[in-house]
Amino acid sequence: MSSQRVSxxxxxxxxxxxxxxxxxxxxxxxxxxxxxxxxxxxxxxDSLAKNVSIRDLNAQFACTVGIGSAIWDTLxxxxxxxxxxPFREVxxxxxxAISTPGDLLFHIRxxxxxxxxxxxxxxxxxxxxxxxxxxxTVGFRYFDVRDLLxxxxxxxxxxxxxxxxxVLVAEEDSSAQGGSYVVVQKYTHxxxxxxxxxxxxxxxxxxxxxxxxxxxxxxxxxxRSHKTLNTIEDEDGNEHDILRDNMPFGSPGKGEFGxxxxxxxxxxxxxxxxxxxxxxxxPPGLHDRILDFSTxxxxxxFLRRRRVCWRVWTRIECLHR
Ligand code: HEM
Numbered sequence: 001m002s003s004q005r006v007s008x009x010x011x012x013x014x015x016x017x018x019x020x021x022x023x024x025x026x027x028x029x030x031x032x033x034x035x036x037x038x039x040x041x042x043x044x045x046d047s048l049a050k051n052v053s054i055r056d057l058n059a060q061f062a063c064t065v066g067i068g069s070a071i072w073d074t075l076x077x078x079x080x081x082x083x084x085x086p087f088r089e090v091x092x093x094x095x096x097a098i099s100t101p102g103d104l105l106f107h108i109r110x111x112x113x114x115x116x117x118x119x120x121x122x123x124x125x126x127x128x129x130x131x132x133x134x135x136x137t138v139g140f141r142y143f144d145v146r147d148l149l150x151x152x153x154x155x156x157x158x159x160x161x162x163x164x165x166x167v168l169v170a171e172e173d174s175s176a177q178g179g180s181y182v183v184v185q186k187y188t189h190x191x192x193x194x195x196x197x198x199x200x201x202x203x204x205x206x207x208x209x210x211x212x213x214x215x216x217x218x219x220x221x222x223x224r225s226h227k228t229l230n231t232i233e234d235e236d237g238n239e240h241d242i243l244r245d246n247m248p249f250g251s252p253g254k255g256e257f258g259x260x261x262x263x264x265x266x267x268x269x270x271x272x273x274x275x276x277x278x279x280x281x282x283p284p285g286l287h288d289r290i291l292d293f294s295t296x297x298x299x300x301x302f303l304r305r306r307r308v309c310w311r312v313w314t315r316i317e318c319l320h321r
Contacts, residue, residue, distance in 0.1 A: 015062035017154065018109040019141040021247045022116045023184065023260050024123075025102040025300060026131035028071055035074055037130035038104070041123070048126070052119040059111040063119060066105035066182040066302025075103075076305075081169070081176030083268040087183065087301040090272075092279035095291040097185065102134050102300035105184060107245070107262060113138070135298060137186055139247025139260050148189055148248045148257045149293070151206050152213040156227070158241045166241040167264045178306035181268040187294045188258040194293040205289040226290045229277040232270050240270045259294065268301065 028034045042065065053061035067075060069086045090097040106123065108116045116138075124133070147153040158166045169176040194202070203209050207216050207227025218228045232240045242265040250257040263271050278288035 015064075015109055016060050017141070017145065017245065018060050018062075018111050020110060020113045020116055021139045021245070021260075022106070022108040022120055023135070023137045023139065023186075023247075023262065024106040024108065024120060025104070025134045025136075025184070025298070026106075026127070027101055027103045027134055028075075029129060029132055031129055034130040037127060038075060041126045041130075044126070045123075048119065048122055052115055052122070053110075055118075056112060056115065059115050061110045061115050061119070063109070064107045064182075064304050066107070066304050068103045068105075068300065068302050070101075071103040072303070079175040081179070081181075081303050082173045083181060084176070084303050085301070087299045088272065089299070090275045090279040092281060092287045092291075093285055095279050095287055095295075097275050097279050097296055098299050100134070100298040100300055102184075102298070102302070104131070105182060105300070105302045107182075109245075135186065137247075137249050137258075137260050139249045142248045146248075147246065147259050148191065148250060149194055149202070149206070149259075149290075150210055151202075151208060153246050153259070154244055155208070155213060156241070157243055162241065163243060165266070167243045167266055169266050176303055176305070180264045180266065180304045181271070182302040182304050183261075183263045183265070183268075183271045184298065184300050184302075185261045185296045186258060186298045187261060187296050188256060190293050190295075191257045223286050223289070224282060226278070226288050229282060229288050230274045232273050232277075240265075240267060242270055242274075264304070 028038060045063070045065065049061065049063050053059070069084050072078075072080060072084060087099040089099045106120070108119055110116045120136075142148065145152055145154055167180050169179050169181070171177060197205075199210055203216065204223075205226060207218075207225030208214060209216065215227065216225065218231075219225065234240065242263045245262050245264070247260045247262075248258070249260055265271050278291065281287040
């Protein structure tokens, strides 16, 4: 399966799927210089990325940065993107999509784990005590892009020209134009129970066949599959896609098996509606059965700004010097 995807600038949100990714979430500390340090680190991020990526240009190194709602005003001093707000908890009758803290997300991707490691090391050196790490998850590509439930994950992602139109905020939201809303959730799986389900039942839950990855028909009524619950249409019948770059992670020795969900979108409401449909259910009460085997440990929303913002910050830093 090809791992190439159309690359769109800036900050390469549509960077190719790589064999390794690090998801680093940090919060700002209350040290007097924290905001200043974060600004100057972000202003120098492109140089840091160049230092690392030059060591192997074939490694497809990319890093996208998301800024959380709580720190947006202080950090950027820019008008708020119209949909930016903290991750809204979604409480269903059985499962809850919890909301957890996080000011900055670094989504670091590369074909080589050592490059991501080196970049993260230098990044955290620069940030120093301006931040504390909330979560660091290292994901890996598992066989033919499968999740640890054994299904191919990412098939319905937009491709080609549909990538920017699904992912990049346009003129409807001028303070976020050219950026993307980003939602992350770190899930762990109860693989023992999942493996006890007959494959046919697993396929009904996901909405695709396991081996051949063929799409199953939507259920006319009653229990809907993960695929159907995550197909979102607006009032005019237009379907809205998001770009997912989920990664398996885990440690068999510790009995940890998970999926790090990351979704990039032009419209935050699209992912929020997906979460409502998964956790509350459609119809309400019939939640996504993937949740009976997968528990979200985090839930955070960010905005990835287009690169121009780093240059603006460099100017802000110069003015403050
Ligand atoms: C436990 C975590 C999750 C796992 C293991 C998982 C796995 C999968 C798999 C195997 C597919 C079918 C193949 C594909 O099209 O990619 C799929 C589809 C999809 N998932 Fe998930 N997923 C997870 C969480 C989520 C969450 C939290 C969302 C959204 C908030 C989401 C949104 C989607 C969408 C939009 C599709 C494509 C639906 C379509 O066919 O149009 N997934 N997922």
